[in-house]
Amino acid sequence: xxxxxxxxxxxxxxxxxxxxxxxxxxxxxxxxxVGFWWSELTHPYHVFTEVGYEVEIFSPQGGKxxxxxxxxxxxxxxxxRTDLVSQGFIHTPELRALVDHTKPVAEIDVGAFxxxxxxxxxxxxxxxxxxxxxxxxxxxxxxxxxxxxxLCHGVAVLAYARGSDGEYLAKGKTVTGFxxxxxxxxxxxxxxxxxxxxxxxVMPWRIExxxxxxxxNFVQAGLWRGFAVRDGNLVTGQQNFSGEETARLVVxxxxx
Numbered sequence: 001x002x003x004x005x006x007x008x009x010x011x012x013x014x015x016x017x018x019x020x021x022x023x024x025x026x027x028x029x030x031x032x033x034v035g036f037w038w039s040e041l042t043h044p045y046h047v048f049t050e051v052g053y054e055v056e057i058f059s060p061q062g063g064k065x066x067x068x069x070x071x072x073x074x075x076x077x078x079x080x081r082t083d084l085v086s087q088g089f090i091h092t093p094e095l096r097a098l099v100d101h102t103k104p105v106a107e108i109d110v111g112a113f114x115x116x117x118x119x120x121x122x123x124x125x126x127x128x129x130x131x132x133x134x135x136x137x138x139x140x141x142x143x144x145x146x147x148x149x150x151l152c153h154g155v156a157v158l159a160y161a162r163g164s165d166g167e168y169l170a171k172g173k174t175v176t177g178f179x180x181x182x183x184x185x186x187x188x189x190x191x192x193x194x195x196x197x198x199x200x201x202v203m204p205w206r207i208e209x210x211x212x213x214x215x216x217n218f219v220q221a222g223l224w225r226g227f228a229v230r231d232g233n234l235v236t237g238q239q240n241f242s243g244e245e246t247a248r249l250v251v252x253x254x255x256x
Contacts (some may be wrong), residue, residue, distance in 0.1 A: 015053040015254050016113045019044060020105060020134060022123035022154075023059050024066040030196060032123035038071040038086040039150055041099070041119050043243030044250075046085050051256055056113075058132040060111050062104030068121050071240065105134050113177045115250050116141045120152030120178070120240065125203050128156045135161045139169055142233060147253045151228070151237030152178050153203075158236075159210045171215035175236040176229050177207035179220040182239055 021036035043058070048055050059065050070079040073087040080086065089095045108116070116138060118124075128134065142148040148169075150157050155177030162201040167256050183206050190196045211218045220238055221227035228237040228245035233253060235247030 003190065005069050005225055006112050009114065013052075013061060014231070015115075016111045017044075017048050017049075017055050017117060018058055018108050019055060020058045020118045020154075021065050021099070021117065022061070022119070022127055023061045023103065025123045025126045026103065027202075028126060029201060030121075030190075033066070033069075034120050035066040035068050036071075036123060037157070037240050038067045038073075039080065039083050039240050040121065040154065040243050042083075042086040042089040043097075044117055044119070044151075044247035045089065046197075047247035047251065053251075053254075057098045057102050058105050058249050059102040060104055060105050060106055060127065062107075064100045065102055068123075068243045071121065083090050088196075102134060105131070105137055105160055108137050110137065110144055110146070113146070115147035115149060117246070117250065118150035118154040118157050119243075120150075120154035120156075122203075123159055124156040125179070125205070129160060131157075132160075139163055142169060147231060147233050147235060149235035149237070149246055149250050150177070151242055152239045153207065155207050155211070157160075158216070159205075159207075161216070161221075168216075169215040169234070170211055172217070173176035173234055174217040174219060174229055174231045175211055176218065176220050176227060176238045176242075177211065177236055178183050178239050179223075180206055180208045181220070181223050183226045185223060213252045215247070 024035045027034045035122045038135045070076050070077050082120050161169040191198045226241045226245045230249045236250045
């Protein structure tokens, strides 16, 4: 292999991570606007930049992305009001601009990055089935021996990603993601506030059920506990409180 080969990295080169966030959509179950979740972008971004990594932000289609309202620390719900990392990111113009001008996933040069991290939010559950380019990039990272990571509902990518052998990438792997106990909590919350009729679910399908059905070993740490797991070069995080845990496993795998 030539030393001029673009896939050969200088030993002192900075690590590079591609973070993928979902494009905005409308929920087919609630009719609410849905998007990515701020902390699942900002907390990994903070961890990676703290250790000196370069980070670029992509989305399946590119362009301006919108976050789920409750993930914004300034939202009237107050749900994320203690998330100072996201608050700082949102109110730093040059960082906010990265979300307003994402590059399409098709432009990710796998040879130029060490890892891909797919963030969640509600939109992945409604848009990732059609995001075939993302499926391919995720598999390409994994099969190149690079780190492929996803967290929360971003783990939806594993419901569709198949390796070059035709098998689901998650088959036989230990993974986590938004758990049934958390889906139950979310459903009960919207029912109790009268936001949805009782019996109508927020999500059209469930991460835990789908990954178990395709042969993954799904594990979780309990309701709203920060948790991530690494199986080889596949890293998954449980939910929106697991961004830092997910990122730290990526750093553990890559080194500095």
